[in-house]
Amino acid sequence: MLVPSFYPEARDCLKNLSELHCGSCISSEIFYQLSQLCQNILLLDINHDSHSGTLDGLAHLISVQRNLKHFILIQYFNNLNKNITSLITKLPNTLIKLNLCKYNRVLSLLFITKFLNLQELEFEIRNSFIDFDKLSYVIFPHLQILNFKISRPNSKSLTRFLENNGRNLKEFCTYETDNTINLAISKFCINLRKLSVGFISNELEMLETFGIVLKSCNYLKSIKIYHRGKFLKEVWRVIVKHSLENISEVILHHYNCKISADFLQKELVSYFTSWGSREPLTLLSLVIICNHCKKCLDENEENMKVIKECIKLVGVIKNYNIIKFVVYSEGWARKN
Known part of the structure; x- marks a missing residue:
């Protein structure tokens, strides 16, 4: 990274910096120097790791921002909360997007209450919704996107949050739903355009209330469903x-399932024929995602040939894609 005092020619470039992606382990002196020039950052993405020392310089950089719109905090360890408060208390109320990834489980979320201009709120954290019950009483009048990428708050708190903020939501995601949440969506989130829900347990029972969601949300354009493969037939029937x-x-995301192309070959014609009988007919984009599946649909050329012929025969699929998640030593990746 260029340091202004060492590279004067970088001043004009840094003065117009709009995005900064950095680690918290960078020297505070660098952040202090950057704060002299970079006061119009729109997006700030911080990776807070175990090597971080004092965050005073980074906190100062945040404090001088005049128009910060998007703040992303990624944190991998549970023992790094001691200095985080110095960062979040400096965030300006100009934020419209807030993303918290693998966030520290012992830090209260009440700091979010100051950002009443939020349009997008995303959590990628695991069972660490400290004080979300209190947060659920706050009204965010401009909130349009709400995503829970790993886990979610308890049903009571989330229902209250949706009651207060669901009317303006255009997009909502939760990896795990239940009957209470489904009914709350159908009642308070009727203007949704995009919905992602997960059926982790008692899928058949929850599919009934999910049907109520589909009937209530008149503007839905995209549905993404996380489920286990054995419930594919029932999921499609409800859709x-x-x-x-x-x-x-429609995006179908399978977890730890044994779904096979043989199964789909028998069911595809029935599925798509049912869709084709709808009036008025809407051509469908279909995405199938296999996650930890023992057999993926794209691994056999003959199977894929049959599936393509089936799609062509029925004529209701505008486009389709099969995505397989694979594991490498450094982490997750996906293969299209």
Whole structure:
């Protein structure tokens, strides 16, 4: 990274810096120097790691921002909360997007209450929604996107949050739903355009209330469902039966399943014929994601040939894609 005092020619460039992606382990002196020039950052992405020392310089850089719009905090360890407060208390109330990834489980989320201009709020944290019950009473009048990427708050608190903020939501995601959450979505989030939900347990029972969601959300265009493969038939039946004509994209994300191309070959014609009987007919974009699956649909050329012929025969699929998640030594990746 260029340091202004050492590289004077960088001043003009840094003065107009709009995005900064950095680690918290960078020397505070560098952040202090950057704060003299970089006061119009729009997006700040911080990776807080175990090598971080004092965060005074980074906190100062945040404090001088005039128009910060998007703040991302990624934290991997549970023992690094001692200096985080010095950062979040400096955030300006100009924020419209806030992303908390693998966030420290012992830090209260009440600091979010000051950002009443939020349009997008995303959590990628695991069972660490400290004080979310209190946060659920706060009204964010501009909130349009709410995503829970790993876990979610308890049903009571989340229901209250949706009651207060669901009317303006255009996008909502939770990896695990239940009957209470489904009914809350159907009642308070009727203007959704994009919905992602997960059926982790008692899927058949929850599919009934999910049908109510599909009937209530008249503007839905995209549905993403996380589920286990053995419930694919029931999931598709509910989608075809209850979703309205605006639906143009369905994403099915399988976890730890044994779904095979043989199964789909027998079911695809039935699925797509049912979709084709809908009036008015909407051509469908279909995405199938295999995560930790023992057999992925794209691994056998003959199977894929049959699936493509089936799609062509019925004529209701605008486009489709099969995505397989694979594990490498350094982490997750996906193969299209």
